[in-house]
Amino acid sequence: KELPFLRKEILELIGESEREIASMGPPVSSAATAKIKYFECILKLKSLLTDLLDGNYSFDYISKYKADFENKARVDLTSEGDNSDSDNDSGVGDDRDDDFAPLPLDGDHRFIRASLHGLYQNYNQAMNRDKFMLPKEKISELVLRYKGSELPGFVSFTAFKHIYIETLVPWSDLTKVHINNMHRYLYKVVTNFIESTAEPLLKDMLLLEFDKFYNSQSAKIDDVIKDIFTDEGTPFTMN
Structure with missing residues (x-):
């Protein structure tokens, strides 16, 4: 008595599977054909992504998005001005902790080089803030502590070494944050690109890969930064 009901459910499941297969596009005739189609998709995707990251935009692309991008940049500059005014009023000034706040990630992935340039400018400005430099009082104290028989205007190597190494600490921390912000931005760029451009059947796999x-690359770059700043602190490099 239950068989007719089971048969109905089985036929419905088969129908769903057939509709799902049909929606995937034309079937490939062999594994070799599938492999060729896969590489064609990947090569096309790679070419488009390379153009995007290199800034090889067409005039149509630029005219389509440039106005939005410029308007957004104008809004960001206005908000920065408002923040600086409020900081000056409150007496905070250069002691803000948002020097390395990353650029807004949503919607900024269309003009990559301009956005990365904005991140670099943010980093460059922060590196020149007084709060990221060794205080003058500390420098004077180190110079006096290690003063020898140097000519006027010169400092001992020991004093210079201490000044330099103590300055390296905030610089290395700031550089790590800056690189991390660029990582986050590029991660968003590429994931958005894959989600909007890749073949539906390949999208999840490509996002995972x-x-x-x-x-893995982020870990490698972090190690390289660490090695660079370690090397910067050696007497040989300072010489």
């Missing part, structure tokens, strides 16, 4: 690649 890119996530693995991103994490």
